[in-house]
Amino acid sequence: MQQYMQILKNTKLFSGVREEEIETMLICLGATLHQYKKGDYVFRTGEYIHNLTVLVEGSLHIQKDDYWGNRAILGHIAVGEMFGEAYLSPDSGPLPNDVVALKDSCVIFFDVDRILSVCTSACKFHSLTVKNLFFAVSEKNRRLVAKLGHISNRTTREKLLSYLSDEAKRSKSSSFFIPFNRQQLADFLSVDRSAMSNELCKMRDEGLMEFNKNHFTLL
Amino acid sequence: MQQYMQILKNTKLFSGVREEEIETMLICLGATLHQYKKGDYVFRTGEYIHNLTVLVEGSLHIQKDDYWGNRAILGHIAVGEMFGEAYLSPDSGPLPNDVVALKDSCVIFFDVDRILSVCTSACKFHSLTVKNLFFAVSEKNRRLVAKLGHISNRTTREKLLSYLSDEAKRSKSSSFFIPFNRQQLADFLSVDRSAMSNELCKMRDEGLMEFNKNHFTLL
């Protein structure tokens, strides 16, 4: 797990914790390394999870498929981000969605009970960890609200503009990459891919934006 | 603030804290009582907030109006619930939506800095409070994901069924009240009111459900 120290150092979970201390905490929190092939399920809908998960290599999608085969992409997890923070509470029910590896991926599991119970040994970072987790869930919360803001627009064009301006703001540039291809973006915004593609091209022709694959420039 | 002790005792924020201890904490956390008339804004989009808010009387909506006057209702806050947990982090930006009183309401503000900084005095409940906050944001997080699940359905009927079955599950009964009138439900699900009303009546005629005002029974 040593090899991933640089990534762990920069995670929200270990914010404010020094490298040597992280090493101690890896043991203290019962960290274990797991590997997944592209397309593998890390978690499935309905599972009760007992781990906090940090992605150290690859890429994950949080998604949900309905009876009719429609897929909704609820989120995207990049290296250094975590998953499952919101399901550590004792009263959280089963997982409502799947977590799938987009590429070959490595994740580190942390034991819930060890995170939330007070550690009697030398590890004095539990309260900091809980605070970090609180901040992390808060941020995810704000992102979810932002996403709701995009999706609750009525038309495909409005959803696109809302999402793209948000991405531009996040990257502090009118030129940016998005972590989706067309189908994934459509699933993320809950719209039809072809209708969305159509709308994107219209906006390009109207001079509102330029794009190439997953690189966009707002004008 | 004494008069609201019964409500405070049962909030997520003070879960596991005894009544006498809550009294101490009210002072320790810098609690102040604020009153609002029906229609008043508790917070406005763009504000930077520095308080955790607990509703002790009345009813609030979290909502967002766009340029064209469309209103999206992002959430509903009932007595005993709180607002602002997700905006306590130092890096949280401005509030992305309005919080409005639906009825005459009373809220208690708690000072962020006092919640998150370690209290040097006798008050030993800070770490418990942060943990409680963590659980609270986690739950709100799960609710947001659930709401995303409803909204990301493609048709009005699917959104309605998704939302209503969720409410039925939450109330553990096929018969339940929802906290919205028709317009508000439409705003919550991001659909057109008349189209939704139409769809509801169709489903009633098909024998899928019965309803009267905001009371629903799934069959």
Add this chain to the structure above:
DNA sequence: ACAAGTCGGTTGTATTTACAACAGAAAGAG
């Protein structure tokens, strides 16, 4: 009791979206 306002349901039409199908470009496998 009356007037004004709110709420829920209904309808028709214009607009938008979903779906299916296809073609060229790009990427990946052997």
Add this chain to the structure above:
DNA sequence: CTCTTTCTGTTGTAAATACAACCGACTTGT
């Protein structure tokens, strides 16, 4: 390199939605 697969854009049609307008039932305030 060639074949296969994936990705993106395009089009036409069927279906769903938004919008406006209207009505009757019910509330609220005076």
